[in-house]
Amino acid sequence: MSGMWPLWEVFIRARRGMSHIHVGSLHAPDAEMALRHARDVYTRRGEGVSIWVVPSSQITASSPDEKDAFFDPAADKIYRHPTFYDVPADAPHL
């Protein structure tokens, strides 16, 4: 029966001021049980102050096959980086 339980991805905020970070996954019949399981499995040593659980089936991911083409628009725009610009060394606070 557990095979029919959907898979959930677990995200944990380690401390206030930080983002939630993916820590792993688990099976659970519903969101509430997924939260409880996530607490038991992923925060046994005070690893978090907040948990998100998301059905794995709800995640849309970019395809690894297309990664070069998909991220290509970023590759040739080096002027988006501050180091692209030549400024005199004696100009302060730049």
Place this chain on the structure above:
Amino acid sequence: MDGSDEQEAAFYAIIDADGRIEPRDDMPEAYRRSLVRQIAQHAHSEIIGMQPEGNWISRAPSLRRKAILLAKVQDEAGHGLYLYAAAETLGVSRDELLDKLHTRRQKYSSIFNYPTLTWADVGAIGWLVDGAAITNQIPLTRCSYGPYARAMVRICKEESFHQRQGFEALLALTRGTPEQKAMAQDALNRWWYPSLAMFGPPDTEGGGAKRSTHTEQSMRWGIKRFSNDELRQRFVDMTVPQADVLGLRMPDPDLRWNDERGHYDFTPPDWDELFAVINGDGPCNAQRIEHRVSAHHEGQWVRDAASAYAAKRQRHLEGVA
């Protein structure tokens, strides 16, 4: 990945650059199969490993030791879950893996087929078995498959508590009465060679043992970083001075420091025994699987109830909406 040379070249380019393979990347089918086998065996070992120690929860000598042991056994269940989840990223289901464990089509570490006869065995398991496991697992935190490596990082952090609590429990015994010290020595005598056997067969032919079949390929794939014998030596070198602190004698008359090698020389475990235990002839093989299968069946109503409750709530929510 069935084949195109280009995909295979891309895979090995990542491996050779010491990069990480992630779930949706193309990978050779043999790499995927080998990982599923290894991760499943590792996951099974975690949950079967709950049994020898669970045997002592109700008889722990104090509330403190009982709470510690409960936390440790709970950790092992968690480790099993991290590893089953890592295996599932390779396209197998947890139910399928459990079924293979229950029908003896997949294995678990042979160490868990030995019985825990006294309370000192719980200490010896933490100190030696978890110590050996840590030695094996630390290099796996850099293994080429991302989800497996990440699971190992979490597990290694938790294992260090396991090893220290075992050492502390044994220390309490060796500083206790002569009977308690004898109990600790007896546990070391029984667990030392099975712990050495945890690293698997020797790297080369000899002593009538088979060559470790998977090592070479696993190293090429960046799954394994050190050979069985290298890890075993590392474990011996770490553990011998710890036995001195405990005031216990290693059950090996030929154990001595070798200045030339910069390592301890030691007697290897009985490989015939290892293969016999792996092939089902250990003291507890049948008992471990029987217990696992019955625990699974006895938990069925809990899983069914959780599913029924979730379905009922879902209907209720839909009715309200």
